[in-house]
Amino acid sequence: MTKYPTRMGDGHVIDMTADELKADLIAGSADAADRGRIPPLKDDEIDFLLDLFKSNARVVGVDQGNEVVLTHDIGTLRLDGDQGNSGVGIPLSRLQGVQVHERAFAADTMELGHVDYSWKPVKPIIAQEQQALENILLSTIVPMFYGAMPNLGTYYAPDGPFGNPSDLLPMGKIKEAREAQERAVEHATRDIVYICGKLAEVGADGVNFDTTGAAGDADFKASLQAIEQLKAKHPNLAIQVGMAGEFVLGIHGALEYDGTRLAGLYPHEQVGLVEKAGADIFGPVVNTNTSKSMAWNLARAVTFVKAVTAVANIPVHVNMGMGVGGSPVFETPPIDSVSRASVAMVQIARVDGL
Amino acid sequence: MPIAHGVAAGMGGIRTAGDLVARMQLARKMRLPEAKAYVADKLKISVADLSEVTVMREIREDLDIGVITSVPGCAKGIEAKIRIAELLDISINSVDRLKSKMG
Numbered sequence: 001m002t003k004y005p006t007r008m009g010d011g012h013v014i015d016m017t018a019d020e021l022k023a024d025l026i027a028g029s030a031d032a033a034d035r036g037r038i039p040p041l042k043d044d045e046i047d048f049l050l051d052l053f054k055s056n057a058r059v060v061g062v063d064q065g066n067e068v069v070l071t072h073d074i075g076t077l078r079l080d081g082d083q084g085n086s087g088v089g090i091p092l093s094r095l096q097g098v099q100v101h102e103r104a105f106a107a108d109t110m111e112l113g114h115v116d117y118s119w120k121p122v123k124p125i126i127a128q129e130q131q132a133l134e135n136i137l138l139s140t141i142v143p144m145f146y147g148a149m150p151n152l153g154t155y156y157a158p159d160g161p162f163g164n165p166s167d168l169l170p171m172g173k174i175k176e177a178r179e180a181q182e183r184a185v186e187h188a189t190r191d192i193v194y195i196c197g198k199l200a201e202v203g204a205d206g207v208n209f210d211t212t213g214a215a216g217d218a219d220f221k222a223s224l225q226a227i228e229q230l231k232a233k234h235p236n237l238a239i240q241v242g243m244a245g246e247f248v249l250g251i252h253g254a255l256e257y258d259g260t261r262l263a264g265l266y267p268h269e270q271v272g273l274v275e276k277a278g279a280d281i282f283g284p285v286v287n288t289n290t291s292k293s294m295a296w297n298l299a300r301a302v303t304f305v306k307a308v309t310a311v312a313n314i315p316v317h318v319n320m321g322m323g324v325g326g327s328p329v330f331e332t333p334p335i336d337s338v339s340r341a342s343v344a345m346v347q348i349a350r351v352d353g354l
Numbered sequence: 355m356p357i358a359h360g361v362a363a364g365m366g367g368i369r370t371a372g373d374l375v376a377r378m379q380l381a382r383k384m385r386l387p388e389a390k391a392y393v394a395d396k397l398k399i400s401v402a403d404l405s406e407v408t409v410m411r412e413i414r415e416d417l418d419i420g421v422i423t424s425v426p427g428c429a430k431g432i433e434a435k436i437r438i439a440e441l442l443d444i445s446i447n448s449v450d451r452l453k454s455k456m457g
Contacts, residue, residue, distance in 0.1 A: 059358070059362065060362065064402065064405070065401065068365065069365055069372060069375055069386065070363075072356060102368060102422075103422055105357060105367075106360060106369045108364065108365050108376045137448040138431050138448070139432075140431055141373060141420040141435060143377055143380050203447040203448035204448075236381075237447070281379060312385075315384065315389075320359060321355065332355070333355055338358040338362070342362035343363065351386075352386035353376075
């Protein structure tokens with residue numbers, strides 16, 4: 001029986017028969033449907049994915065006319081940053097980095113970011129960031145975001161002023177851990193609103209809340225509150241929310257936004273709250289399982305994201321970096337897998353962007 | 355990796371109309387079909403031509419809204435964005451700021 005080269009979730013090459021591929025596609029979609037209580041992919045959608053995996057093409061593409069808008073996280077740090085940001089260490093200024101993306105890489109949008117890429121460390125150097133953004137906005141054309149992570153972890157000991165839930169919870173100090181998170185939410189909200197307000201003042205097109213919810217439900221709550229306050233003050237500042245994972249971790253467990261408990265929300269449930277807060281673009285995340293094939297992972301990711309686009313009223317730009325959105329967990333992901341994930345998200349999940 | 359996504363599925367930035375469609379997502383929260391239809395209507399072309407570089411290159415030159423190669427005299431940076439804001443009938447924050455500085 002013919003075997004087709006494909007990959008596991010960590011990127012290494014395996015060979016699978018058409019029957020094996022189809023079985024994994026169905027199982028991956030069923031896993032998403034079961035966890036999210038959402039519809040699995042239809043037979044014709046499974047067949048479409050099967051054809052993608054059986055194709056011998058090194059790179060595949062969407063049908064002409066089905067192209068989508070690309071937004072970015074990490075911004076120019078992928079050029080001048082170190083490996084910690086998956087950067088390649090080219091000593092370019094950030095202005096040059098944006099120009100390279102606009103004019104050499106034909107990016108639809110671009111993003112400026114601080115090398116630490118969290119909101120909190122931007123606060124003491126906000127004037128520097130405003131200055132960099134002012135220069136970029138004068139000399140570039142594409143919509144320009146400023147991106148950073150809410151990263152509530154920076155507010156906990158030893159980096160921040162509040163007790164660390166990761167220390168407190170194993171000691172059984174649940175009340176103290178919750179209080180620390182609630183205080184961190186207050187401070188992060190205040191900091192993010194201050195920083196983004198300064199960016200709006202100099203003419204930013206938008207801000208990108210990247211890796212939202214990385215520190216759990218408190219991280220998500222701070223982001224939603226900050227978005228609500230920012231939109232009240234700066235309605236023309238576009239806000240993109242990219243999530244950290246497919247599932248909001250309940251590290252606090254009891255936090256709510258607009259009457260909805262945040263812990264345990266899946267992407268199709270997250271998008272409604274992001275819309276209520278006032279955001280303009282939502283970036284769902286679906287994690288890749290390294291122990292499963294890419295067929296299993298991609299069908300699972302597409303099932304989750306299709307459920308998001310079915311209910312969203314704002315553009316959906318699915319996160320498709322290494323290890324999410326049907327891409328392998330590998331720092332320099334193989335383009336056969338990346339391009340197949342692109343096509344599946346556009347043609348089946350009907351995303352508005354990547 | 356963004357290059358791979360761009361080749362597989364991207365609109366093509368200022369080679370085509372990628373930045374213009376993105377502008378409508380940011381300015382009006384438009385989903386992709388609505389944003390493409392809006393821009394195509396403003397440019398008086400088909401939706402399919404938004405990603406067609408041979409069509410969009412000529413349109414971008416004619417409207418002077420910025421092209422990807424370095425052409426002396428073509429609108430650059432904020433000059434192009436002023437024209438894009440007028441073309442799409444939207445506010446662009448950096449353009450509004452420039453106008454406020456001009457008094």
